[in-house]
Amino acid sequence: MSTETLHERGGRSRLTTGRSHLAVVPAYNESATIVGVVESLRESAPAFDVLVVDDGSTDETGALARMAGARVLSLPYNLGIGGAVQAGFLYAREHGYAFLAQVDGDGQHESTELHRLVATMNEGDVDMVCGSRFLTSDFHYPAPISRRTGIHIFAFLLSRIVGTPVSDPTSGFRLYNRRAIELFARDYPHDYPEVEAVLMLHYHRLRMRETPVQMYVRGGGTSSISTGKSAYYMVKVLLALLVGLARRRPVVEPGDRAPVAAEQGV
C-alpha cells in the first residue's frame, strides 16, 4: 500500500470536517485588511471554510483572523508566499477538502467573484481555475507599466510552452480541485510561485482554465513585490521557467527518493 492511501485512510476519518470547500488566505502583516477579507469570505462565499495562513507576521494578523472566525495556521517564521500557500494545500489534503480556493489577504481579490471560479470548475474538465484580470472588457488594473509588461511577457512565454492561451499567469486568485491539491501539497514553488505552478500543472497533465474576474487595488499593507524587486522577480521567474523546461519530473511521486533527504552528503 502506498503512503498516500495510508495517509488518506488515517487522515479522512478523524480530521475531515464534512465540508468540501476551503478558502486559503495567505497573509503576511495584513492586519489592516485581514478582518475584512475573512468577513467578506464568510458572507459571500458561505460554502467555504476559511483558513488564514499567517506567514510569520510580526503584527496581529493571526489573532485578528482568528477573532474574525477563520481557522489560522501560524507559521513559526516567514516562509514566503510559496511556503505559506503550500501549508494551505497540506491542510486541505489532510482534512480531505475537495476544492481549495486561494485568495490574497490584502483585499485585492473580491470574494464575491469566487462564484465565477466555482462555476468554471463545475463546468468540468479542469483541475485549476485561474481568475484573470485581463479577460474582461472593462478591466481596470492600475499597476505600474513595468509590472504589466512583466506579466505580459510571462503570459506570452507560458502560452507558447503550455499550448493554450494564458492571459494572467501571476494571478493568485485560483481554485484547485483534489488532483491539483495533491500535486501542490507534494511540491509547490518557493518565491513567486504562480507562474511556475502553471508550468507544473502542464507537465503533470492537469488542466487549467482562466475566467474573467474583477480585481482591486491593494486595500493596505505592502505588496510582496515592491517596485525595487520587480527586476529580481522577472529574472527569478524566467530562470524558474527555463529550469522547469529542463526538469522532466518536477514533483516527487509517492515511492520516489526523498527530495531533501539528509544522506545526500558530500
Next chain:
Amino acid sequence: MPGRIQLVAIIGSVVLLLVVLEMVRRRRLMERYALLWLLSALVLLALASWSGALASISKAIGVIYPPNALFFIAFGFVLVLLLHFSAAVSRLSDQTKVLAQRLALLDERLRQQEGTAGDGELEVPDGQREMARITPD
C-alpha cells in the same frame, strides 16, 4: 618549485588538514561535510611536497610558474566547496520549510482539539485560561 613558497604551501596545507581533523574530533564538523575538506587538504599537501607532479601538471595546463598551478587547483577546490555548501543550504531551507509547515498544522490541530474538548474554554479570559490548563478539572 622554489624552496620558500614550497615550504609555505606545505605548512599551509598541513595546518588546514589538522584544523579539519580537530574540528571533526570535537564534533564541530560532521564527517559528511569534512570529507571534501580533507580531500582538498590532502591533494594540496601532496602537490606542495611532490614538486615533480606539480611541475608536470602546470606544464600540462600551460602554467609557466608551478606555484600558480597550485593556486589554480586550490581555487578549484574552493569553488567546489562553495557550490557544495550552497546545495547544503538549499537542502536545509527545504527541510526547515517542511518542519515549519508541519508545526503549523499540528499547532492548529491541537488548538481545535483544545477548543472542542473544554466546552466554553474559549470564553475564559486569557489569564484564567492559563490556570485552567495547568490544573485540569
